[in-house]
Amino acid sequence: MRRSPQRTITRGAIAMGSDKSGKAARQLEAARRLARGFAEKLDLNASLRLWDGSLTPLGGNVTGPFEIRIADPGVIGSLLRWPTLDNFVRQYVDKGLDFSGGTLIDLGSQLNRGGRSVKLKGRDALKIAKQLSPFLLARTVSADDDQGFGGEITGRKRKTADNKAFIQFHYDLSNEFYALFLDPEMVYSCAYYTDWSNDIATAQADKLEMICRKLRLKPGERFLDIGCGWGGLICHAAKTYGVRAHGITLSEAQLAYARDKVKRTGLEGQVTVELKDYSAMTGEFDKIASIGMYEHIGLKNIPAYMQKMRELMSEDGLFLNHAIARRAPKPGWLRRRMRPEQRAIAKYIFPGGELDDIGHSIFAMERAGFEIQDVEAWRLHYARTCKLWCERLTARRDEAIRHVGEEKYRIWVAYLAGVSLAFSRGTLRIFQTLASKSAKRAPALPPTRADLYR
Numbered sequence: 001m002r003r004s005p006q007r008t009i010t011r012g013a014i015a016m017g018s019d020k021s022g023k024a025a026r027q028l029e030a031a032r033r034l035a036r037g038f039a040e041k042l043d044l045n046a047s048l049r050l051w052d053g054s055l056t057p058l059g060g061n062v063t064g065p066f067e068i069r070i071a072d073p074g075v076i077g078s079l080l081r082w083p084t085l086d087n088f089v090r091q092y093v094d095k096g097l098d099f100s101g102g103t104l105i106d107l108g109s110q111l112n113r114g115g116r117s118v119k120l121k122g123r124d125a126l127k128i129a130k131q132l133s134p135f136l137l138a139r140t141v142s143a144d145d146d147q148g149f150g151g152e153i154t155g156r157k158r159k160t161a162d163n164k165a166f167i168q169f170h171y172d173l174s175n176e177f178y179a180l181f182l183d184p185e186m187v188y189s190c191a192y193y194t195d196w197s198n199d200i201a202t203a204q205a206d207k208l209e210m211i212c213r214k215l216r217l218k219p220g221e222r223f224l225d226i227g228c229g230w231g232g233l234i235c236h237a238a239k240t241y242g243v244r245a246h247g248i249t250l251s252e253a254q255l256a257y258a259r260d261k262v263k264r265t266g267l268e269g270q271v272t273v274e275l276k277d278y279s280a281m282t283g284e285f286d287k288i289a290s291i292g293m294y295e296h297i298g299l300k301n302i303p304a305y306m307q308k309m310r311e312l313m314s315e316d317g318l319f320l321n322h323a324i325a326r327r328a329p330k331p332g333w334l335r336r337r338m339r340p341e342q343r344a345i346a347k348y349i350f351p352g353g354e355l356d357d358i359g360h361s362i363f364a365m366e367r368a369g370f371e372i373q374d375v376e377a378w379r380l381h382y383a384r385t386c387k388l389w390c391e392r393l394t395a396r397r398d399e400a401i402r403h404v405g406e407e408k409y410r411i412w413v414a415y416l417a418g419v420s421l422a423f424s425r426g427t428l429r430i431f432q433t434l435a436s437k438s439a440k441r442a443p444a445l446p447p448t449r450a451d452l453y454r
């Protein structure tokens with residue numbers, strides 16, 4: 001989606017064109033009344049800038065620079081007619097909605113003060129609905145939508161060949177783009193903060209080290225990384241613990257980068273990488289890590305996935321599954337229904353992705369024959385990780401746009417901010433689960449966790 005000069009002029013004409021009937025004036029006044037009503041309920045340290053340039057405070061004592069911008073009355077009309085997250089994303093990407101003086105995380109944090117989201121209902125909702133009436137027929141520039149995944153986004157009818165298309169849509173975006181906000185080792189999963197003030201590079205180094213410690217890696221062991229990304233974990237494990245590491249990925253861009261990294265670090269004799277789906281993997285390994293890959297396989301494929309992991313393990317092996325999770329479903333809730341935020345992420349960021357809940361993940365591991373040894377929650381670690389990623393990407397906006405275009409850049413800023421807020425609120429969780437192959441054999445683990453924190 002590329003904004004043409006003609007489209008920009010059209011949007012401006014819609015917002016600022018002459019209106020003999022006074023409709024434009026009524027829309028502006030309705031928008032201001034709406035903003036004042038929200039200011040009373042929300043009391044934000046932010047302002048609303050309308051299409052005529054006017055500024056309305058959204059709180060009783062606005063001192064900060066944060067602004068929410070609406071480009072024309074048609075944006076409100078569009079969101080009124082189609083109040084979906086997908087439409088919100090499209091309006092943001094197309095600059096109908098915009099922000100300045102901060103990020104979406106700043107807005108979300110204010111809306112979630114004290115851990116409680118502010119909600120409007122009853123008479124307030126009816127009052128707002130009446131105020132929106134001037135926008136019912138308001139037109140806006142049609143937002144071209146060519147940034148989403150072109151195929152079936154849920155992955156529920158996937159074939160093995162689809163896995164590669166899903167992965168490459170996300171990871172083959174541009175190595176240079178990811179380098180703008182990731183740490184120097186290009187680790188693209190939840191970091192681990194031994195101190196909340198640590199920067200992203202320190203936290204990712206600590207994460208790689210913690211994974212290796214949990215797996216109790218030893219020199220000469222055969223280590224497999226399922227979905228190895230840009231090679232950070234396999235190289236760290238080989239260099240620091242002396243293992244023979246093998247990584248698999250379905251991303252061509254990651255494969256090229258990882259192989260170059262192995263060569264640059266002189267680890268050719270210890271580390272190998274290949275383009276392969278986990279289902280086609282063969283061999284035997286002493287230790288296996290799956291870091292941020294479980295979310296890609298699809299719920300219906302979990303039993304086969306767990307069985308494959310167990311088949312690849314030696315008798316005394318250990319398996320670490322690091323995965324984002326959703327809340328456990330309520331009784332009678334339809335598990336297969338996608339929430340609006342899930343659908344938006346599947347369309348624009350992660351096609352084919354589905355989240356499991358930790359209870360079902362453990363159930364599936366035990367059904368496959370694993371014995372669970374440890375489960376650790378890292379929810380707040382991922383909230384901070386995505387916040388730092390969002391800030392780093394925002395700080396390098398111009399470079400990002402040169403690599404992927406402004407629309408894709410804006411999608412990613414919104415995505416990272418939204419995910420950070422979801423982890424902060426607890427609607428998303430993340431767990432590291434350590435398992436041994438069978439309860440019939442004593443696990444190759446010390447009697448306590450003390451060695452993890454030496």
